[in-house]
Amino acid sequence: MTNDFSHTRRTLATRSAAAAALFALGGWLREDQGAHAREAPGMRQAMAGPAPALFIGHGSPMNVLRDNGFTSAMGQWGERLGRPRAILMVSAHWLTERDTRVSTTAEPSLIYDFTGFPKSLYEVRYPAPGAPVNARQAALRLAPRRVGEDPARGLDHGAWTVLKLMYPAADVPVFQLSIDITRDGPFHLALGRALAALRGEGVMVVGSGNLVHNLSRLDRGAGEASRATEAWAQDFDAAAAQAIDAGDADALASWEFLSERAATAVPFPDHYFPLLYAAGAAQRGETPRHVFEGFHEGTISMRCVQWG
Numbered sequence: 001m002t003n004d005f006s007h008t009r010r011t012l013a014t015r016s017a018a019a020a021a022l023f024a025l026g027g028w029l030r031e032d033q034g035a036h037a038r039e040a041p042g043m044r045q046a047m048a049g050p051a052p053a054l055f056i057g058h059g060s061p062m063n064v065l066r067d068n069g070f071t072s073a074m075g076q077w078g079e080r081l082g083r084p085r086a087i088l089m090v091s092a093h094w095l096t097e098r099d100t101r102v103s104t105t106a107e108p109s110l111i112y113d114f115t116g117f118p119k120s121l122y123e124v125r126y127p128a129p130g131a132p133v134n135a136r137q138a139a140l141r142l143a144p145r146r147v148g149e150d151p152a153r154g155l156d157h158g159a160w161t162v163l164k165l166m167y168p169a170a171d172v173p174v175f176q177l178s179i180d181i182t183r184d185g186p187f188h189l190a191l192g193r194a195l196a197a198l199r200g201e202g203v204m205v206v207g208s209g210n211l212v213h214n215l216s217r218l219d220r221g222a223g224e225a226s227r228a229t230e231a232w233a234q235d236f237d238a239a240a241a242q243a244i245d246a247g248d249a250d251a252l253a254s255w256e257f258l259s260e261r262a263a264t265a266v267p268f269p270d271h272y273f274p275l276l277y278a279a280g281a282a283q284r285g286e287t288p289r290h291v292f293e294g295f296h297e298g299t300i301s302m303r304c305v306q307w308g
Helices: 007-029 061-065 069-081 132-141 157-166 185-201 231-246 249-253 273-281
Strands: 053-057 086-091 095-097 100-103 147-150 174-176 203-209 289-292 304-307
Touching (some): 069 157, 069 289, 100 132, 132 147, 132 185, 157 203, 185 203, 185 273, 273 304
Antiparallel strands (some): 100 174
């Protein structure tokens, strides 16, 4: 029997409810209502050659309403990349247990999977089309692993908040792949490697999470900074970056050994696992580029990486 990830998530939510509320409040107090640049559909040049693989540190959903270094970098990144044929998004916010699924809806709705934020965040729209054909092709790439279809799944905030910054015209088809949270790092890395061939078909493989994500250890007065306010966060981010630069995906898959306090940096791997899909989809010899580095709220790593 398959089911969406639920009871573990509820336990985690209970433990971190107070921290999440403070995170929301901190984002609300620093909200910048300045609108990001708008763009007409079809104006951006199509991507030339194979699509890249990306890892995006998405941070607070409030970033979609903010003007800061991260949001500026996301907009510029999307412009440089051009428009892929489709986007496969692996987000920290779609977790399943003992199964993997792809979203096959043609018109994905937005999922506002958060609480305690201002009304303006719930009014954000991003009407990107789905990509059911590409989704089914991705599922075939994962054979003999069984991948289920979810015809009703929309886009969660790990997807739409960053895509709205990168592709504001909402003209790139998007589909999502769930994360089986019961499996280990090597399993997710293997799935990323199996999906690498999609890049040659113009499908951009994107993992959206955060290298360091511990809501119980935020410093919400810290804002955006180049370094973490805690050594354990800085050390883990640096160790992961070193493994990325060395092309050591197997070391990334065994993240528990990357630093002495890895368990503090990654108390639960939901936000870390998306990295493994992007790193797995990287081709041998590709030099990773760190598009954005820094921290929000003291300890949330916002590192973003591109392969290809």
